[in-house]
Amino acid sequence: DAKTTQPTSMDCAEGRAANLPCNHSTISGNEYVYWYRQIHSQGPQYIIHGLKNNETNEMASLIITEDRKSSTLILPHATLRDTAVYYCIVRPLINTNAGKSTFGDGTTLTVKP
């Protein structure tokens, strides 16, 4: 499984965009990039995923570089409730390794008033 690297922590002002980077330089062609977040005492919550095109949903946008070696999760207007640990993972889609999502230690995002 490809490994990901993320900054340990980031701060963001309330109402501003939060841009969370992720490096996955060893990603292979059959692996998607997924983002989850985990608020204290809760299970990880799915945010968004993508293969190579940029994706947007009601929660966030995902920008994947053309070489797919890195990506950025964008929360367009961060609120205090977005304070959480954000995980970037890659997940293979062929053979039976699909279930083996490999989580790193994530980025702790703190949104400040």
Next chain:
Amino acid sequence: DAGVTQSPTHLIKTRGQQVTLRCSPKSGHDTVSWYQQALGQGPQFIFQYYEEEERQRGNFPDRFSGHQFPNYSSELNVNALLLGDSALYLCASSLEGDRGFPYSNQPQHFGDGTRLSIL
């Protein structure tokens, strides 16, 4: 539509004991994966169950075992508990079928976990 539910929410055991944790997947999901999350770390994959059989396994000893029932619910069993087994145990469900990977790249949905403390 209920999401993934886990029980109990908290549990305290002593070294050497055995524990069983339970998980009910999200409606419509057929695959259950279990993760261990130590304090301050990301979740680590334990194993995955599909059609009542273990399909994938992470780097965990045989003390960790599981079961999946015909209704897709699952149990995680840990024998001979060690202090290092203290962690948050997470269950995640998905719809994957016999292909071994998600239909339409649908994500796993996680429960809120069981906090296991070993004294």
